[in-house]
Amino acid sequence: MTIAEKGESIVALSASQAVRLQEMRFCRVLQTSDEGVWRVTDVSRVGVVGLDGLRLIIQPKTPLRSLIFMASYGGSQIAVDDHAFSFEADSDLPTALAASLLHAIGSATRRGLLKGYVASDETSTVVRGRWDVARQLKVRPGIPSPVELTLDDYTEDVAENRILRAALSALSRQERLPERWLKELSVALVMFGDVSDLRVNGPLTMPPLSRLNAHYQPALRLARWVIEATSWARQAGTTAGSAFLMNMAHVFENFVGTVLRESLASDGFDVELQASGWNLDVDGRVRMRPDIVISRRGQVITVADTKYKVWGAGSGSPPNADVYQALAYAVTAGVPEAHLLYVSGDVEPQRYLIVATGTTVVAHAISLDGTPEELIERVQEMGAALSGNRKEQAAGQSPR
Incomplete structure (x- = not known):
């Protein structure tokens, strides 16, 4: 059974299935006047859910090809490899991700797994590596042997490989993944046999580029x-x-x-994502976290x-709450x-002048159709x- 991320879907569910779906807190499930028929709205995630024998596919409003490309995009990906996004258009999300992840891992490990130096602790009577004096005094004060040591091993058991192994393992546990991809996932996991399990407590910390x-x-x-798609399900x-x-x-x-960070860097702009330390009030009790802050030479240009x-x-004005939020960022x-950057087709930006503050809120729509190159260009x-014509302007004070 399929439901759409956009709009609402009418689906046949048992009462227990409807309750379980509502408990996952990524959509609203409302009963209709017909027994066993439910209305699903306000969908905030895409993917696949299993409910008492029912496989429910949440179809994204974004084309799968564009979705996978956006998820994989990184600064090192200068050229776009169409083969990485050649899966069938009707594939569900786990299948599409499995196909693309396997291709990406194959490209990344073409010359073997990444290696690096990893510190490990050891107790030995033979001194090698570095003597950990603090640990020695704590564990056995006044006793010279055995010695507490710290060694730097050159190994494949680095954070990057642990993350890739964890993702492969998570996909291999997915129900009803096509047999072809399950076999390829198993083969890929063999390559990571000497890599330890990843332990995630809270948000995943990515290794610095x-x-x-x-x-x-x-x-x-x-x-x-x-990893996020599977760990969120467990938390729910x-x-x-x-x-x-x-x-x-x-x-x-x-x-x-x-993309904004990379494209604006050459002109001397800094782009901060999920900016912290912003407060609407003097006492700092009303906190804000804008998605994108563009600044130059330490001065904020726009938010x-x-x-x-x-x-x-045809959509009318943006939701009032969105405009209020943007206005608060600009005033601060x-x-x-x-x-405000929305998802839609090719429409001209709409400007809304707030008379009381002299602030303008601009709503844009970014189409996610087309090729990866077109997405980047937009x-x-x-x-x-x-950044516009304000490159050389000093635009306001710091919101801190």
Whole structure:
């Protein structure tokens, strides 16, 4: 059974299935006048859910090809490889991610697994590595032998490989994944046999980008979304393997922010994502966290918030709450404009002048149809519009 991420879907569910779906807190499930028929709305995630023998596919409003590309996009991915996105158009999300992740891992590990130095502790009578004096005094004060040591091992058991292994393992546990991909996942896992399990407590911490792991970035980004999609299901109380749900709002925000950061850097702009330390009131009790803050030489130029919502021609004005939020960001930053970035077709930006403050809120729509190159080009054009003619202006004070 399939439900749409956009709008509402009418589905046949048992009472227990409807209750379980509502308990997962990613959609609203409302009973209709017909017994056993339910209305599903306000869907905030896409993927697959298993409910008492029923396989429920949440179909994204974004084309799968674009979705996978946005999830895998990284600074090292200069050229787009169409083969990575050649899966069937009607594939569900776990299948599409499995196909793309395997391809990305194959490209990343073509010359073998990444290796690095990992510190490990050892107790020995033979001194090698570094003597950990603090640990020696704590464990056996006044006793010279055995010696507490710290060794730097050159190994494949690094954070990057642990993340890839965890994503492969998570996908291999998915129910009803096509046999072909299950076999390929099993083969790929063999390569990571000497890599330890990843322990995730809270949000996944990604290794910092470096010259050594740049070729791993597309695979790591895909792996991150796989791990989040499966770990969220466990946190929501579903049974193991019964749900694979991806937060498309986060994917859209990260993709747009990453492209803006890369495209504006050459002009001297800094792009901060999920900016912290912003407060609306003097006492700091009303906190804010704008998605995108563009600054130059330490001064904020403009603020933008991504909205994974359809908006465009015929949609009317943006929701009032979105405009209020953008206005609060602009007033706090002391800038004349703030921007709302929606998902939709090719429509002209709409400007809303707030008379009381002299602030303009601009609503944009970014189409997610087309090729990966077209997606990047649209966001780059958006970056030029956001920085605009204010490159040389000092625009307000720090919101801190």
